Amino acid sequence: MALLPVADALERLLSGVAPTETEMLPLAQAAGRVLADDIAATRTQPPFAASAMDGYALRAADAAAGAELRVVGESRAGERFEGSVGVGEAVRIFTGAPVPAGADTVLIQENTERRGDIVVVQEAAQAGRHIRAEGLDFAAGDILLKAGRRLDPRAIALAAAMNHAALPVRRRPVVALLSTGDELVPAGAEPGPDQIVSSNGPGLTAFVGEAGGEPLDLGIAPDDMDAIEAAIRRGAGADILVLIGGASVGDHDLAQGTLARMGMTLDFWKIAMRPGKPLIVGRLGEQQVLGLPGNPVSAMVVATLFLKPLIRAMLGDTSATPPVTARLGTAMPANDGRQDYVRARTEFKNGERVVFPFSRQDSSMLGLLAAADALIVRPPLAEAAEEGTLVPLMPLD
Ligand SMILES: Nc1nc2c(c(=O)[nH]1)N[C@H]1C(S)=C(S)[C@@H](COP(=O)(O)OP(=O)(O)OC[C@H]3O[C@@H](n4cnc5c(N)ncnc54)[C@H](O)[C@@H]3O)O[C@H]1N2
Numbered sequence: 001m002a003l004l005p006v007a008d009a010l011e012r013l014l015s016g017v018a019p020t021e022t023e024m025l026p027l028a029q030a031a032g033r034v035l036a037d038d039i040a041a042t043r044t045q046p047p048f049a050a051s052a053m054d055g056y057a058l059r060a061a062d063a064a065a066g067a068e069l070r071v072v073g074e075s076r077a078g079e080r081f082e083g084s085v086g087v088g089e090a091v092r093i094f095t096g097a098p099v100p101a102g103a104d105t106v107l108i109q110e111n112t113e114r115r116g117d118i119v120v121v122q123e124a125a126q127a128g129r130h131i132r133a134e135g136l137d138f139a140a141g142d143i144l145l146k147a148g149r150r151l152d153p154r155a156i157a158l159a160a161a162m163n164h165a166a167l168p169v170r171r172r173p174v175v176a177l178l179s180t181g182d183e184l185v186p187a188g189a190e191p192g193p194d195q196i197v198s199s200n201g202p203g204l205t206a207f208v209g210e211a212g213g214e215p216l217d218l219g220i221a222p223d224d225m226d227a228i229e230a231a232i233r234r235g236a237g238a239d240i241l242v243l244i245g246g247a248s249v250g251d252h253d254l255a256q257g258t259l260a261r262m263g264m265t266l267d268f269w270k271i272a273m274r275p276g277k278p279l280i281v282g283r284l285g286e287q288q289v290l291g292l293p294g295n296p297v298s299a300m301v302v303a304t305l306f307l308k309p310l311i312r313a314m315l316g317d318t319s320a321t322p323p324v325t326a327r328l329g330t331a332m333p334a335n336d337g338r339q340d341y342v343r344a345r346t347e348f349k350n351g352e353r354v355v356f357p358f359s360r361q362d363s364s365m366l367g368l369l370a371a372a373d374a375l376i377v378r379p380p381l382a383e384a385a386e387e388g389t390l391v392p393l394m395p396l397d
């Protein structure tokens with residue numbers, strides 16, 4: 001069976017993915033979530049012409065160097081001066097306070113000298129200085145946050161300024177995660193002589209959370225179809241089911257057999273990539289199913305390439321991921337027909353990003369994956385590349 005190119009596989013996976021429902025969340029809980037609707041300002045900011053400095057509000061025409069003006073009142077943030085500034089007058093003003101009627105500039109206090117009720121101008125004022133016009137930041141009705149935006153701290157601050165205490169966001173897709181294999185025990189347990197610790201479960205649980213999903217840990221099932229099926233049923237309500245391990249062709253690789261028995265429609269299996277070739281993609285009723293290869297590096301690379309975009313699509317997340325490139329720090333050999341994701345470490349040299357592929361690339365080696373900060377993407381049949389060649393990167397951090 002021909003292996004499916006990565007781009008085709010991704011397109012097939014994402015075509016027809018529907019976003020999750022909308023929920024309203026208070027700002028503190030909305031942080032990090034994806035906005036479901038456009039958000040318009042409910043007010044104008046600043047709502048009045050405001051001083052940008054501490055000093056005196058006055059008429060520029062009165063304020064030549066040496067002029068003496070009478071201080072007739074005070075305007076501070078939270079309480080304005082109700083009168084107006086007449087000829088030869090000034091109002092003491094503080095940052096953020098409404099600029100009183102009649103004044104057309106703010107003279108900073110460093111350029112004045114105060115003598116009782118009189119302020120002496122030491123440096124001439126210029127009309128319009130240090131005044132923030134009403135609506136400088138935004139006006140009521142302006143749409144400043146668009147649906148699909150990930151709510152970073154800047155967006156949360158803006159939403160608050162626009163006087164939204166709660167925001168409509170997409171529900172986080174629930175991702176059920178099941179590790180399979182007789183050899184696996186949970187971290188902290190005592191493995192038998194032929195056993196290892198399950199790293200994929202905890203790793204992918206963390207991955208799902210970081211990608212914006214809600215992980216549902218189904219634990220570890222042994223290599224037994226009935227046990228795997230029972231565990232899968234415990235995750236029936238999840239939007240996405242991720243099976244880890246047993247995706248390949250061995251006698252004890254039971255993921256696909258179990259899923260088929262349960263009625264999964266297989267969309268595709270086996271991708272032209274390394275690591276991660278045996279990825280299974282299908283649907284079980286309403287649930288999107290991903291069967292990840294068990295090798296820990298393969299599982300994480302497949303999650304980065306397929307699970308993350310799937311979660312993002314369900315969230316309606318439109319934030320861009322700009323392409324990243326770097327110069328090879330060492331030469332690389334020609335590639336075969338699979339798209340290669342090569343674990344590597346980047347450095348900055350003379351302001352330029354340089355990437356060093358690791359010499360060992362075994363898909364079982366988590367130590368090297370954790371030491372990597374990027375994957376070099378080597379397209380199928382890429383020619384040998386010399387040191388200094390510009391190559392595409394997928395940053396891992
Ligand atoms: N004859 C062939 N054999 C294999 C092929 C192939 O095309 N023909 N593909 C290889 C590739 S590529 C991969 S990747 C693996 C994928 O195998 P499975 O998805 O069936 O995974 P397992 O056999 O269950 O496990 C592989 C490996 O990973 C360890 N593992 C599994 N789950 C976990 C976990 N939760 N935490 C940590 N480690 C885990 C498992 O013990 C194995 O060592 O197949 C190749 N074989």
Ligand code: MOO
Nearest residue numbers: 275276277298363
């Ligand atoms: O694709 Mo497997 O993931 O090469 O080890």
